[in-house]
Amino acid sequence: MSNANTQALSDAGVSIWLDDLSRERLTSGSLEALIKEKNVVGVTTNPSIFHAALSDGESYAAQVAELAAAGMDAEEAVFKITSDDVAAACDLFAPINAATNGVDGRVSIEVDPRLARKTAETIAEAKVLHEMVGRENVLVKIPGTVEGLEAIAETLAAGISVNVTLIFSLERYRAVINAFLIGLEAAKANGHDLSKLHSVASFFVSRVDTEIDARLNAIGTDEALALRGKAGVANARLAYQVYEETFTSERWNVLAAAGANAQRPLWASTGVKDPALPDTLYVTELCAPNTVNTMPEKTLEATADHAEISGNTVSGSYAEANAVLDALAALGVSYNDVVAKLEVEGLQKFEAAWNELLTDLDASLKNANVK
Template identity: 50%
Template sequence: MSNRNTARLAERGVSLYLDDISRKRLESGNLTDLISTYNVTGVTTNPSIFSAALTETDDYEDRLRLMGGIGVTGPEAVRMLTVMDVRQAADLLEPVYRSTGGRDGWVSIEVDPRYARDTARTVAEGRLLSWLVSRPNVMVKVPSTTEGLPAITELVARGISVNATVIISLDRYREVIDAYLTGLERAVAAGTDPSQISSVASFYISRLDRAVDELLEQADSPEAERLRGQTAIANARLAHQIYRETMDSPRWRILADRGARPQRLLWASTAVKDDRFHKARYVTALAIPGTINTMPAHTLDAVATHGGPLSRPADEHYATSRDLVDKLAEFGISYEEIARSLEQQGIDGFVADWEELHRRIGKVFQEYENAAPAL
């Protein structure tokens, strides 16, 4: 039976994705249950999620023992195991992908975050992952850095669906839109059917609030206190305004007439960090038709258990959202500086998790390198 609260979101046109993947979740049938009961229609992943899945459980021990016993390297093992999990998740979501005409049913796999500042390596890794997974409902996640933008264009031009991730600022979002549209235009010029290409633009939500709220707290004023917990939602609503403007542009209409799909907005990092706010707050406040909200399991549980009133139409909030973001400057808070800092922090965090994952697997392999593979 479908959960009432998540069903309300689905009826509004909001897609719910799970921001988690693990061997246990796949093999236990848990993901299948979430699809049927919680209206989950997609899965996103990142290096931190894979690091936790591979190093904090023994679910992969048999596979690691086999690989270590025949001399597979740590980086090769990471790629093999993550591709296997993403492929299985994509197969479980394939009925959703078919029934929604490709609107949902997507699983994302991220390029090696160490390539975030290297366009050529990002493109190469993205093409390799797309080839290895070989599923129509898989997106390659590309960090939306300055170097990542041309990689997004190149991958889309080659017919590869892309999840443009680590977006904080509205200016960066405009650049991501341009990268996607340019890729579609190149794909059309090359004779590729654009209806077979999809993309999402992933905005980080809670991280922005956490960074801004720390500075607002230092201001120590009632007005600053009232702004706490408001910036990320306002920023997301302004992103939706940009999305709407793009959908009304002549450039997009030309591509849409060729069958191109819009790049949907995806709200990421939606776990609430401040205990004063409801755990489902970022989901219900950003229940904007056509958008995607990806969340960890505990946030999904909060949505299913407690729900909450859904937000009014986004366009009713555009003006007040702009006023709120502009007001930050009155407290000496630079929106642009925070956005740049959070982008780098996000990449640095993923790199650290990825390198720690490789280090731990390398250590495990040292134990296995002289052992015969298990039969």
């Protein structure tokens, strides 16, 4: 029986995806339980998540030994291991995928973060990952960098569903939606069935508050301190306004008539970092139809335990959200500087996690060969 709070969130049009995946979660039945009890209808992954998963050597020991015996290096092995986990999760979510006509039951796998500034290489790897997982309900994650925009369009044009990640700014979000539309227009011209293509745009939330609140603390005035914990929600709400405007346009209507599915906003980085803020802030305040909230398990459990779901808390909040950003600008907090810094830091974090993952896996493969 599903939890009342997570059911209410689902009823409000929010798809709950878990921001975590591991072999242990798959084999223990933990993920299956969250599907049944907490309304989880999808999974997202990233290099940090897979690094944490593979640090549990016991769950992967047998496969690492097999890959070592086959002579695979760490680069090859990491794609084999992660694509196997994602494929298994896709199989688990296949009934949900079928029941929702492909909208949910989705599992994401990310291209090598070291390719985030390399367009052609990202496109090539997206196609390889899609082939390796071999499941219709996989989403290939591509960072929404400037260089990633063409990769997003080309990957969709090839008939591959995409999760655009690491979006922080409204300007970039508009560019991501444009890349999505370009991709669908090309996919249509290429003869692909648009009804089979799906996409989400992952708009990061808590990291915006972390960066801006640090700047507000440094300013230290009562006016500045009163704005803490408000920027992340305001920024995301204005992203939803962009979504509402774009997916009622004439350009979109032409694609929709051909069977296309709208690119849904996905709220990412929804674990609250500041203990002074409510731990369900980025759930209750970003409740809106046709959105995805991808939660770390801690946030999911807090939502199930005590979140107060009160329907759509986003539509109609745009004047208030703009007022927050205007107040920040008046205090000298540069929105453009913040979002540019967050993109660079986000890429650095994922690249560092990827390199650590390769280093650890290389050591495991060598140890397996010694044995």
